[in-house]
Amino acid sequence: METNVRMILFKEDQVDQASEAIETLHHHGISDKDISVISGVPFSEKILGRPMSWTRVPQIAVAGALFGFIIAMLLNFLVPNLYKLSVGGMPLTPIPTSIVVTFELTMLGLLISTFLGVFIEMLSPSFGPKGYHPKISDGYIGILFNCPTHADEDTCFELQDLGAEIVDVSEVKQP
Amino acid sequence: MAADVKPFIGSKASPHQESEADELRKEHLMLDPMPRDEMNQMVMEAMTTTTRNWWAWVIGLGLAVAVLLFGVWGYMIATGMGVAGIRRPVFWGIFIVTFVFWIGISHAGTFVSAILRVFKAEFRRPFTRAAELMTTFGLAAGALYPLIHLGRVWVFYWMVPYPNARWLWPNFRSALVWDFLAITTYLLSSTIYLFLPLIPDMAMARDRSTGWRHFIYKLLALGWRGTEAEWFRLRKAISIFAFAIIPVMFSVHTIVSWDFAVSMVSGWQSSIFGPYFIIGAILSGVSAVVTILYILRSTMKHMDYFIRKEHFDALGKLILIFSMAWAYFFFNEYILAWYGGDAALKQVLTLHATGPSAWVWYTMLICNVAIPWLFLWNKKVRRTPWLMFIITILVNVGMYAERYTIIPLTLGHQRSPFDWGIYNPTIIEVSIALGTLCLFIFLYLIASRIIPLVPIWEVQEGQMSHTLRKVGKTEIPSVTELE
Numbered sequence: 001m002e003t004n005v006r007m008i009l010f011k012e013d014q015v016d017q018a019s020e021a022i023e024t025l026h027h028h029g030i031s032d033k034d035i036s037v038i039s040g041v042p043f044s045e046k047i048l049g050r051p052m053s054w055t056r057v058p059q060i061a062v063a064g065a066l067f068g069f070i071i072a073m074l075l076n077f078l079v080p081n082l083y084k085l086s087v088g089g090m091p092l093t094p095i096p097t098s099i100v101v102t103f104e105l106t107m108l109g110l111l112i113s114t115f116l117g118v119f120i121e122m123l124s125p126s127f128g129p130k131g132y133h134p135k136i137s138d139g140y141i142g143i144l145f146n147c148p149t150h151a152d153e154d155t156c157f158e159l160q161d162l163g164a165e166i167v168d169v170s171e172v173k174q175p
Numbered sequence: 176m177a178a179d180v181k182p183f184i185g186s187k188a189s190p191h192q193e194s195e196a197d198e199l200r201k202e203h204l205m206l207d208p209m210p211r212d213e214m215n216q217m218v219m220e221a222m223t224t225t226t227r228n229w230w231a232w233v234i235g236l237g238l239a240v241a242v243l244l245f246g247v248w249g250y251m252i253a254t255g256m257g258v259a260g261i262r263r264p265v266f267w268g269i270f271i272v273t274f275v276f277w278i279g280i281s282h283a284g285t286f287v288s289a290i291l292r293v294f295k296a297e298f299r300r301p302f303t304r305a306a307e308l309m310t311t312f313g314l315a316a317g318a319l320y321p322l323i324h325l326g327r328v329w330v331f332y333w334m335v336p337y338p339n340a341r342w343l344w345p346n347f348r349s350a351l352v353w354d355f356l357a358i359t360t361y362l363l364s365s366t367i368y369l370f371l372p373l374i375p376d377m378a379m380a381r382d383r384s385t386g387w388r389h390f391i392y393k394l395l396a397l398g399w400r401g402t403e404a405e406w407f408r409l410r411k412a413i414s415i416f417a418f419a420i421i422p423v424m425f426s427v428h429t430i431v432s433w434d435f436a437v438s439m440v441s442g443w444q445s446s447i448f449g450p451y452f453i454i455g456a457i458l459s460g461v462s463a464v465v466t467i468l469y470i471l472r473s474t475m476k477h478m479d480y481f482i483r484k485e486h487f488d489a490l491g492k493l494i495l496i497f498s499m500a501w502a503y504f505f506f507n508e509y510i511l512a513w514y515g516g517d518a519a520l521k522q523v524l525t526l527h528a529t530g531p532s533a534w535v536w537y538t539m540l541i542c543n544v545a546i547p548w549l550f551l552w553n554k555k556v557r558r559t560p561w562l563m564f565i566i567t568i569l570v571n572v573g574m575y576a577e578r579y580t581i582i583p584l585t586l587g588h589q590r591s592p593f594d595w596g597i598y599n600p601t602i603i604e605v606s607i608a609l610g611t612l613c614l615f616i617f618l619y620l621i622a623s624r625i626i627p628l629v630p631i632w633e634v635q636e637g638q639m640s641h642t643l644r645k646v647g648k649t650e651i652p653s654v655t656e657l658e
Contacts, residue, residue: 040375042410094348100356101353114367115367122398139210139211
């Protein structure tokens with residue numbers, strides 16, 4: 001089926017209309033995977049009646065924490081045995097002081113990998129219709145959707161009735 | 176989005192009720208919304224306006240950093256540590272005092288941004304970034320001191336753990352190595368924590384700028400569009416950070432306190448040094464936030480819309496609480512040492528209060544306890560920004576005096592009276608300490624013209640969730656959970 005990428009905008013105080021518009025698109029047979037919502041402030045999926053997004057950031061964070069923990073174990077227990085440094089008869093690999101090093105490196109791994117997770121996911125290809133309009137950072141709510149050509153006109157009329165501003169295709173750009 | 180005043184059912188709001196609502200709007204930023212494009216415009220204008228005064232400060236501070244910090248430090252490297260006042264019996268002087276001071280200041284960002292975020296304290300919204308910037312720059316200034324104090328800074332890399340031909344390896348049983356790890360962890364994580372909520376604001380700046388600014392903002396916005404998935408992962412990441420950075424913050428100042436507490440020095444070996452240092456750091460950090468907010472409000476365009484008396488009021492209450500907590504820990508530490516009857520420790524405490532440097536001890540108590548307790552209980556004082564500015568500067572003077580009392584004043588009078596001595600800081604040390612203060616202000620001034628200092632999306636999100644609700648005969652602010 002042939003489709004056009006369309007973008008509509010709602011003002012910041014038209015959240016209700018935006019969620020109705022998404023419902024209208026569903027009525028026209030446009031599924032959630034053909035719809036992208038972009039906004040200048042975060043709206044939870046429940047507010048707009050959208051399926052939950054997913055992210056691997058927590059898993060990446062845990063993996064990073066594990067990595068940090070392993071590095072800490074190596075520094076605490078392997079390295080002192082390789083480079084022996086005897087201080088006044090103190091044990092070579094004492095547990096209490098190792099806890100400090102382990103905590104710091106585990107947290108460092110967790111926090112850096114959380115950021116790397118966001119970074120990687122931001123730069124990875126995303127699904128759904130793509131596009132951007134500078135009005136989004138002015139607080140507008142944008143709905144991008146793949147509209148079947150035959151239903152294009154009807155859908156646009158209905159959305160305009162809800163107060164949507166239809167954006168010309170030429171204005172839909174990548175940031 | 177506008178704050179919604181709901182009149183009595185079936186009746187119109189009376190003029191009295193309208194004026195009450197107006198008063199509430201004037202009072203609370205969250206109830207006084209503006210269209211987002213206007214807020215964006217205001218923040219962009221504040222960021223791109225550079226007056227002659229601003230340039231004069233930047234040039235002056237830049238020169239001060241070059242001369243007072245790097246010039247004098249260079250002189251000390253070339254001449255040797257002998258030009259500093261540290262000598263037997265006091266080997267930790269101004270450098271370590273200032274190091275602890277800056278690490279303390281750096282607790283502001285995490286406290287304001289992470290702890291208040293976790294507890295959903297709504298008043299935090301407009302100034303989280305200003306506080307986070309303090310953390311990053313405070314740490315940057317503080318992290319210089321281990322290098323400065325090292326003396327032979329060119330062999331710094333000997334402290335880095337990697338297999339080497341010298342067969343040298345850092346001793347992971349040493350509190351100084353823990354310090355290195357903790358500060359590195361905190362510096363990296365607080366810089367990232369500053370950056371994450373900045374991404375949507377970078378996108379806003381990208382959409383409204385041209386030339387070099389547009390290039391930088393585009394790069395830093397990481398292609399941000401504001402899709403549901405982007406918001407979702409950003410919130411997840413901020414949430415992970417907010418929870419994870421709190422224990423890191425606690426660990427940093429605890430470990431700084433262990434630099435002292437794990438030693439056998441009278442007056443240092445104490446099991447409550449960790450929490451005592453943390454409370455002091457938060458007191459000093461929150462006070463520094465108020466100082467900075469006052470300067471931002473009076474020198475930057477439109478900041479009086481974002482930073483209001485309510486914020487000074489709320490932070491003033493926090494300072495009062497932390498001042499009380501600090502006094503509690505101080506007294507706890509003092510009475511146990513006094514009651515314990517250890518002769519050397521008693522001598523140290525007596526000399527703090529009666530010795531030649533007793534004025535430092537009294538400055539500490541006056542600034543950290545007397546001034547906050549005398550003034551901050553009063554709502555009028557808390558809501559007078561210039562008074563809060565003065566009080567918070569005094570609190571930080573007191574906190575500096577506290578570190579001075581703990582470090583050189585304690586070290587000078589240990590167990591062997593024949594080895595007592597008075598530490599006299601030299602102009603070299605004072606100059607380097609002033610140099611890092613100039614560095615901190617210099618970095619902040621530059622950042623204030625590059626980074627949107629107000630997290631606009633967070634402010635708008637807060638304004639969307641606040642309304643005025645009619646209860647009985649009055650309107651009261653009400654918050655909706657949008658998350």
